[in-house]
Amino acid sequence: MGSSRLLIFFILPILLVLDPLAPAIVGDHISDGVCTRIADYCWSCSNTNNTFNNGSIYKQNLNTLLSSLPSNAQINPRFYNSSLGQAPDKVNAIAVCRGDVALKDCLTCFSNSVSILLQNCTNKKEAIIWAERCTVRYSNISIFGVLEYEPVKFVPSPNKISNAEQYKQVRDPLFGNLSEKAAAGNSVLKFAAGNALVPLTNQTIYATVQCSPDLNKQNCSDCLQESIPNITECCGGVGGGRVLRPSCYLRFESNPF
Ligand SMILES: *[C@@H]1O[C@H](CO)[C@@H](O)[C@H](O)[C@H]1NC(C)=O
Ligand SMILES: *[C@@H]1O[C@H](CO)[C@@H](O)[C@H](O)[C@H]1NC(C)=O
Ligand SMILES: *[C@@H]1O[C@H](CO)[C@@H](O)[C@H](O)[C@H]1NC(C)=O
Ligand SMILES: *[C@@H]1O[C@H](CO)[C@@H](O)[C@H](O)[C@H]1NC(C)=O
Ligand SMILES: *[C@@H]1O[C@H](CO)[C@@H](O)[C@H](O)[C@H]1NC(C)=O
Ligand SMILES: *[C@@H]1O[C@H](CO)[C@@H](O)[C@H](O)[C@H]1NC(C)=O
Numbered sequence: 001m002g003s004s005r006l007l008i009f010f011i012l013p014i015l016l017v018l019d020p021l022a023p024a025i026v027g028d029h030i031s032d033g034v035c036t037r038i039a040d041y042c043w044s045c046s047n048t049n050n051t052f053n054n055g056s057i058y059k060q061n062l063n064t065l066l067s068s069l070p071s072n073a074q075i076n077p078r079f080y081n082s083s084l085g086q087a088p089d090k091v092n093a094i095a096v097c098r099g100d101v102a103l104k105d106c107l108t109c110f111s112n113s114v115s116i117l118l119q120n121c122t123n124k125k126e127a128i129i130w131a132e133r134c135t136v137r138y139s140n141i142s143i144f145g146v147l148e149y150e151p152v153k154f155v156p157s158p159n160k161i162s163n164a165e166q167y168k169q170v171r172d173p174l175f176g177n178l179s180e181k182a183a184a185g186n187s188v189l190k191f192a193a194g195n196a197l198v199p200l201t202n203q204t205i206y207a208t209v210q211c212s213p214d215l216n217k218q219n220c221s222d223c224l225q226e227s228i229p230n231i232t233e234c235c236g237g238v239g240g241g242r243v244l245r246p247s248c249y250l251r252f253e254s255n256p257f
């Protein structure tokens with residue numbers, strides 16, 4: 001017990017202080033993400049070693065691709081993928097709308113997301129933004145159909161709960177069910193939403209899961225299965241939260257969202 005107190009009082013503060021400077025997970029080419037105050041948009045840009053110069057062809061390609069995304073996505077606003085240019089200046093982009101959002105809101109979400117990325121990830125070759133209603137990402141590396149776990153961003157809701165274990169016992173199987181359903185989706189939509197009741201307290205847990213629909217069934221399922229255990233670490237003591245990865249995300253709340 002003494003040593004665990006030591007850990008909490010001495011090591012934890014050091015880790016918290018060092019955290020912003022800590023390198024991202026080994027092998028990760030993207031640094032940790034940030035969110036707006038109300039977490040309606042969270043994003044992550046590639047690290048300082050993965051940048052382009054102002055006058056570069058990459059920059060031109062990226063600007064052209066991103067600025068045409070909201071209008072081009074009208075053809076299929078749920079899922080849009082596109083590339084522009086020749087290697088090494090080729091830019092690849094994917095935009096995915098949340099499965100239950102109205103089509104016009106998808107386009108608004110893409111448009112707002114692109115604008116945030118252009119402002120907040122200047123000169124970065126790779127970036128991703130997880131908005132509440134959509135996800136947009138780009139990279140110089142081919143990303144279409146590729147399972148990508150990193151970066152991972154945990155976004156816990158602020159409201160604490162007292163019955164964390166009861167929550168977990170309902171939440172994890174609910175996510176298991178929804179993950180199977182989403183993975184069984186098609187090449188434009190891999191999304192599932194549902195809810196379940198926590199016995200005794202009558203609290204309802206609302207949940208959604210989604211994969212980038214270009215992933216195959218197995219890769220979608222792998223991404224979600226990898227993420228379900230992360231909820232305990234992310235959001236075990238609170239009534240809601242999100243585990244965000246490039247290829248998939250999970251979200252739960254105690255109210256419909
Ligand atoms: C960037 O490159 C430098 C020099 O190669 C290296 O020391 C540093 O660790 C790299 N930074 C990141 C975040 O990868
Ligand atoms: C690139 O241009 C932007 C403004 O357009 C400027 O803020 C930034 O400092 C420039 N970066 C480099 C590396 O020149
Ligand atoms: C975009 O997706 C379609 C399938 O939906 C695929 O055939 C095409 O190659 C993809 N394009 C790029 C640039 O990845
Ligand atoms: C992407 O950019 C990184 C960093 O500049 C570079 O090392 C890598 O070779 C590029 N990959 C492709 C496919 O162009
Ligand atoms: C994102 O960019 C906008 C506009 O430049 C700026 O106001 C905002 O502070 C940036 N947000 C973060 C978290 O860096
Ligand atoms: C998961 O699915 C099974 C079989 O369809 C069902 O019996 C169970 O109630 C579901 N559990 C949750 C928490 O949704």
Ligand SMILES: *[C@@H]1O[C@H](CO)[C@@H](O)[C@H](O)[C@H]1NC(C)=O
Nearest residue numbers: 197198199200201202203204
């Ligand atoms: C839970 O709901 C059931 C049926 O609606 C009700 O009978 C029961 O009293 C409720 N329990 C609590 C703790 O609210």
Ligand SMILES: *[C@@H]1O[C@H](CO)[C@@H](O)[C@H](O)[C@H]1NC(C)=O
Nearest residue numbers: 145146147215216218219222
């Ligand atoms: C993702 O799917 C591809 C194509 O089926 C497969 O080759 C690859 O092994 C899968 N990746 C992982 C990490 O499972």
Ligand SMILES: *[C@@H]1O[C@H](CO)[C@@H](O)[C@H](O)[C@H]1NC(C)=O
Nearest residue numbers: 152225226227228229230233
């Ligand atoms: C997420 O959970 C998986 C499976 O338990 C684990 O291997 C991984 O380290 C966790 N990731 C994070 C960032 O905690």
